[in-house]
Amino acid sequence: MHHELKTRYLEALQGLDPQLLGNERKLADLSGLFLSGAPIEIAQARQRVMVVGSETRAWINTTAFSNIEDYVDFAMSRHREFFDKELNASNDRGKSFHNLTRALSKVVDRRGLIYSNLFCFSWKGGSPLRTAPELLNIIQHYSKRLLEVQIHHFAPDIIIFANGMNSVAQRRAFFPISGPDQVCTGGKDYSSQGIANRxxxxxxxxxxxxxxxxxxxxxxxxxxxxxxxxxxxxxxxELGASAPDSE
Known part of the structure; x- marks a missing residue:
């Protein structure tokens, strides 16, 4: 699965300026590229659940790489090691994103839990939405392509977009909820059960x-x-498990 996913990533990244992965990315205040690695036992999972965060924060810091193929290999391995470590850790104090993924790992089949992000780069350690428009356009273009690769490759049964309302415009641009390119349908909320649509x-x-x-x-x-x-x-x-604390 690693090789097939790597091939799809390389196709999606065609046209990306390699300088945005090396020394020049520091000048642009970009993180390294975030590429979800495949869970090792995903083929045995009872269900596949993808959790999509908002940005990568401080990701890989390598600036020296011989070619894009090596970079993608490194990024995928780095992701898998990082996520495995987070799932095995104790809950953080405060409102950590991975407190949510750890809680989910006790509800769904951990072997099929996939960690992804709406944006493939962060900017100055946070959301790229504050960067220059021309750079943001590049980030959004490749983020959309990489997310589509992950969704089609991993074939999740469930996706949880845990990126909130600040980036709702970008999520809807990636996955339109109306118009000729609409891919999101059947929307519903749980307001009748006391949970606001927002x-x-x-x-x-x-x-x-x-x-x-x-x-x-x-x-x-x-x-x-x-x-x-x-x-x-x-x-x-619905999945027959007991829900753990999420905080």
Missing amino acids: QLWEFQLYCRIRCFRIQHPSSRSPEAPKARRFLLDLLAK
């Missing part, structure tokens, strides 16, 4: 993948933890 929204992607949109775990909204708990309980009930 906090939790469900929809179908490509008419086959069940998706949920929640706030990023760092959200300061007092309603966000309630929505995450509701979603964990919902998945636990």
